Amino acid sequence: MLMTVERTKAPRTAERLSRVKPSPTVALFGRVAQLRAQGQNIIGLVAGEPDFDTPENIKEAAVAAMRAGQTKYTAVDGTPALKEAIRAKFKRENGLDYAADQIIVSVGGKHVIYNAFMATLSPGDEVIIAAPYWVSYPEMVLLCDGVPVIVPCRAKAGFKLSAEDLERAITPKTKWVVLNSPSNPSGAAYLPDELKRITEVLVRNPHVLVLTDDIYEHLVYGNFTFNTAAQIEPELYDRTLTVNGVSKTYCMTGWRIGYAGGPRDLVKGMAAVQSHSTTNPTSISQAAAVEALNGPQDFIAKNNAAFARRREMVVDALGRIEGIECHKPEGAFYVFPSCQGLIGRKRPDGQIIASDEDFVIYLLEKAGVGVVFGAAFGMSPYFRVSYAASDDVLRDACNRIAQASHDLS
């Protein structure tokens, strides 16, 4: 009897699960959907995905693959056709030479990164992450028994990691440094000389592996040119995992294809992890990704023209609001404004806005606009606005944010 009682009381979940928080962006996305289902007029600027549909030629490639019977298991680490397309992409766009056994295809960029940490982290290993960061980096590190080491980046420095701060954060236990350019949530992207200063620090620390998350590579505006670490500093090639995917550039978030190029032993370890979890990514999505990488690329410039226009509009509109400061980032489809000037003010119902989370809840409840609070990305008091929405929707959202901010006393 006693045994039964004890067993019922024991937690069902593993200790490692108590270390992580569920993704706040996914939770907010759910809250926006819930309020909409209740009939409220909510503008959601929460999602991390383009509002454009997957190009037709890519969809057709998926249909053709299904008709041709490509509906079976594939090689765990990706079909030969997709690996060849990825090899050619790295060569063409990044000047990086990877052989087929240096490439892995996984179920989205997120899965690539998870596999990398799972394959390499031992308890106590440190992973340096610049804040503001994509919400999943620290949580994935924790799930894999590692220790996230967060390095705050100043808004004045465009939310970019400085070489000095990076150098100070490196210890003998540092296993990885994560670089994400353009960044989610800040949109910050590194200029060649900024990246060079970082890579110089990394060259001096040969025990550190480098993970570059280049998923927003093509989403850069004006005359910004994208660069990645292994390209800027060939000495890092042997210990850099260059992560990318089709989700953002090709408007394929639902297809779940990410990939990476890197050192053979690491890629082999990642494939071993994957072989016991998902096996291969979906065969049909892989066929679609081949067409994405090898097919016409002209729609990217068209999409980017829309993103660039929206960036101007949102930065301008939010920057005019008293109490909000909005930096203009180089890329992705996010802005990360400060709401410092509104902290301490009172809502019309008398509640105090004490944090960025309070401000975001207020915007959702009073203005019907869903954005994400900065603390979720490790930096307060800021909030992230995704401008992957139509010009009209963005205009309406900015007006609502302006009105709600004005209504604070």
Ligand SMILES: Cc1ncc(COP(=O)(O)O)c(C=O)c1O
């Ligand atoms: C910085 C960053 N890396 C990786 C990913 C994951 O992309 P995927 O949808 O391919 O898993 C995202 C998606 O939001 C992201 O913002």
